[in-house]
Each structure stands twice: as C-alpha cells, then as structure tokens.
Amino acid sequence: MQALGVFENIYGAGAEMGIGQTLLISVVGFAVVFIVLGFLAIFVFCMGKVFDILQSKKESKEKAAVVTPATAVSTASPEGTPLPSNQSIGDLTLINCTEEEAAVIMAVTSAKSGIPLNRLKFNTIKCLEDNE
Amino acid sequence: MDLITQVVAGIWETSGFATLQWQNLVMLGVAGVFLVLAIWKKFEPLLLVPIAFGMILANLPGANMMLDTTGGLLGDLSGAAPVEGAHWFDSGVLRILYVGVKSSIFPCLIFMGVGAMTDFGPLLSNPVSLILGAAAQLGIYFAFVVAILLGFEPQEAASIAIIGGADGPTAIFTASKLAAHLLAPIALAAYSYMALIPIIQPPIMKLLTTKKEREVKMTQLRKVSKIEKIIFPVVVLIVVALILPSAAPLLGMLMLGNLFKECGVTDRLSDTAQNALMNMVTILLGVCVGATANGIDFLKKETLFIVALGLIAFIFSTAGGVLIGKVLYIVTKGKINPLIGAAGVSAVPMAARVAQNEGRKYNPTNFLLMHAMGPNVAGVIGSAVAAGFMLIMFQN
Numbered sequence: 001m002q003a004l005g006v007f008e009n010i011y012g013a014g015a016e017m018g019i020g021q022t023l024l025i026s027v028v029g030f031a032v033v034f035i036v037l038g039f040l041a042i043f044v045f046c047m048g049k050v051f052d053i054l055q056s057k058k059e060s061k062e063k064a065a066v067v068t069p070a071t072a073v074s075t076a077s078p079e080g081t082p083l084p085s086n087q088s089i090g091d092l093t094l095i096n097c098t099e100e101e102a103a104v105i106m107a108v109t110s111a112k113s114g115i116p117l118n119r120l121k122f123n124t125i126k127c128l129e130d131n132e
Numbered sequence: 133m134d135l136i137t138q139v140v141a142g143i144w145e146t147s148g149f150a151t152l153q154w155q156n157l158v159m160l161g162v163a164g165v166f167l168v169l170a171i172w173k174k175f176e177p178l179l180l181v182p183i184a185f186g187m188i189l190a191n192l193p194g195a196n197m198m199l200d201t202t203g204g205l206l207g208d209l210s211g212a213a214p215v216e217g218a219h220w221f222d223s224g225v226l227r228i229l230y231v232g233v234k235s236s237i238f239p240c241l242i243f244m245g246v247g248a249m250t251d252f253g254p255l256l257s258n259p260v261s262l263i264l265g266a267a268a269q270l271g272i273y274f275a276f277v278v279a280i281l282l283g284f285e286p287q288e289a290a291s292i293a294i295i296g297g298a299d300g301p302t303a304i305f306t307a308s309k310l311a312a313h314l315l316a317p318i319a320l321a322a323y324s325y326m327a328l329i330p331i332i333q334p335p336i337m338k339l340l341t342t343k344k345e346r347e348v349k350m351t352q353l354r355k356v357s358k359i360e361k362i363i364f365p366v367v368v369l370i371v372v373a374l375i376l377p378s379a380a381p382l383l384g385m386l387m388l389g390n391l392f393k394e395c396g397v398t399d400r401l402s403d404t405a406q407n408a409l410m411n412m413v414t415i416l417l418g419v420c421v422g423a424t425a426n427g428i429d430f431l432k433k434e435t436l437f438i439v440a441l442g443l444i445a446f447i448f449s450t451a452g453g454v455l456i457g458k459v460l461y462i463v464t465k466g467k468i469n470p471l472i473g474a475a476g477v478s479a480v481p482m483a484a485r486v487a488q489n490e491g492r493k494y495n496p497t498n499f500l501l502m503h504a505m506g507p508n509v510a511g512v513i514g515s516a517v518a519a520g521f522m523l524i525m526f527q528n
Contacts (some may be wrong), residue, residue, distance in 0.1 A: 040513070
C-alpha cells in the first residue's frame, strides 16, 4: 500500500475524500480496468492468430492425406476411367423414396462412415415403412 | 382465572405481535411484492424467491433468525452486545449461515458455478469484446463520484458503485468486505436492477444509436479451438491476480469453474458446480441476503440513495458500452453493431438477450446473441477487476 503513496491518505473507515481525489480515483480505476482487459484482448488476439495458423497447416495436411488414396483408386480402376469426384458409383434404384431423401441418406452414410461419397456404392434405397 | 390471564398475557408478550413495528410490516409488504414479481412476472425467480423469503424471516419479531449472541463475531450487522454465557451456535440459524456471506464463501462459490456455465468462445473469437466489457464499467466510477458527493464514506461509495457492474456476487463480495452494514440494500438493488435490465437498457440503447447502426449485421465468428478455451481461464487468472490480487477470490473461482467445463475430463465436477452446488449456494445466499433486510435497520434515507445510485450506475454502464461500441463501429467501418456494447454490463445472459432483441427489432434477419455474449462475459471479468481495484483502494 505504501507504494501507492498518492492514495495513502484515503484508506480506512471515516476517511474523507475531496472531489479532486474522487475524480482521480475514478479515472485511475477506469483506466486500470481498460489496461487489464486491453492486455487480455491483445493476448486473446495473438493466441487466436497462432491457433488459426496451426489449424490451417493441420487442415492442409489432412486434405493432402485424403486426396492421395482417392487418386490411387482412380488410377487402379479396371475400366481405366476415373471415378466420379463427388458422387457414388453405379446405378441406384429408389423405392418409395424421393431423390432428396436418397441424397440425404447417402450424405449421412458417407459422413458417419468416414468414407468419401465417391468410394461408396449404393444399389437400392427402399422405404420400408410409411408413416402415412 | 388469574392463571388463564397470566398465560394469555405471557403468550402475547412473547409473541411477535407485541414487538411488531411498522418497519417490519413495510418490509413484509416489500417481500410480498418481490414474491409477486418472481412468481407471476418471472423476474429472476431463482434469486428473488429466496431473497423475499429471507426478508419475511428477518421481519418476524421474536423469531430471532438473525440473532447474534457473539456481539458481532458472525458479521457486524447491527453491532449488538454479546449475550453472556451464550455460544456462537446459540445464534439465529440465518445469522450462522450469514457467515458464508460475510466470509465471501457464497459469492465465490456462485462465481464457480457461473464459470462452469460460461462459454468464453464468443469472447475468444472476438477479442474486441473485452474492450466493450471494460467500457461498460463506466457506471461504477460515475456512481462512485456521485456517492461521495452525497456524503457516503469512500468504502460505502465503492460498495454502492459496484452495483453498476450488474453482477450480484461481485456486489455482495465488495459490500461484505467494505461496508457490511449496507449489504442488504446493495444486494437487493443489484439483483432488482439485473431483473429489470430488459426495461432499463432499451431506451438508452435507442437514445445513443442511429437506426443505421442498430441495423448492422455482424459477420460470423471464427471457430475457437478447445486448447484456446483451456488456456484462457488459466492465463486470465494469473494475469489479473498478479495485477490485482484482491480480485483473485472471485476470478479464481470463476476460472476454476470454467476450467472444469472446458478441460473435458472433469464433467462430474462441472455438472456439480453448475447445478447442485450452484443451486444450494443460491438458496443460502438469497435467504441470508434477504434476512439482512430487517425493516428497523433497512428503512432509512441511505437505502433510497443506494437504490437511486444503483440505477444511475446501471444507466451509465450501459451508456459506456454503447458509446465505445459506436467508436468501434466507426473504427471498423461499420462492422460492429454498437448495441452489443450494452451487453458489457455483466448480467449474463440477460444483457446479451436484450442486445439480440433490440437488434432484431430494426433488422429481423439480424442475430446478435453470440456477438453480444462476448462483451457480456467480458463484463464479468471487468466488474471483478473493478471490484479488485476498489478493494485495493479502500479495504481496511
């Protein structure tokens, strides 16, 4: 407390403060809040930048890892034709099922199984029960 | 016949009716209003119900729920003389529980629960939120100046001013350290105004912003990694506690609760902190705070001043956040909606909801809630820092 000499005389119950001291305390107090939170803002900003860079590097590595096996399958195709890049292989029969519903089912299957859509083959999608 | 008369007289003399005063009746009425607001109007019912019930218990003469037989050892509320031969455990049950308020155990435990429920993600994805959270502490310092001018002692003025932080536990924490005799009106004012935020803030927000500013749609926030969320509470605690050690109890508990939530390996602790523990402490804190509002000590001119100063503090805190929001709107060339600055008062999440609702009034496609949550949680840190500063300045 001694280090804060300028405020030394306002401690304790019953202490009186003039308007000058009151304003000074208010300005200093507000400034302290700004300085502390400002410092934290700078820290958060820098931390965010560092993690964004690390994340983008990680993503680019993952992308490279995903593309490589797909290319390998493509070149190994028996017909010698590349596999479609963004759709499943072969003909698909829909029974009591709309194209939109089928698209959702295929996308979910791909996402849940972790297998890219161009490496999955759907033969039939059939609605077994109809709620209506 | 004499015996019957004596028995009836004895029952009358020991009953509360014999010593009931008009101040007690007024406070019972106030408690009734609080119950109506909480139960039928749904204004902060989790807080107002226990507070109102505590007020009822404290204003039943003869029940002695807040009797202190130690002469102030359990909290210096009325400075009563010690009862000869009595132990501390002979005191009223609420007075014994009040030790949790006086020692700051309850506010700190509440902060742990708040931390376990808080997502700092919006703040981490938009660090400028911290500046808005700082700006919204303006009301604290404005109210402090006004309180001094009204004749309050510096300790009292500092405790009253913290109401402007819109943070109940912080207000109680500061008041219990600096001016315990004002704890009841300060706590009641803080929680009442927090409940009334949807009424207090919108006119100020509208007054200080243009239609064009209120319509600003903010861009999507960046995705925050789990590691950032783990590092943040630890770093905030270390930085703030080193600068303002007096803020460490509040921020330490806040960040501990948040670390329970974010670290992913203490789900049970996080669940306890944000549910069971939080509920238990809310009950005890609410009842004890309400029980400090004994009509004979409570109904004074000072109480009215405190209520008025609390409102002033809230208004200026909201204005501070909005005005810095306007500055950021200009600096960022219209990318920040100034309305989110009002959420810098730390009433989480009511203030953020108000910003969201106001934004949608002027642009129905606007979705400001997550953007406003950043300043909102920054305000919690800001008010704890402001309280820490006041404690450094004025704690005996």
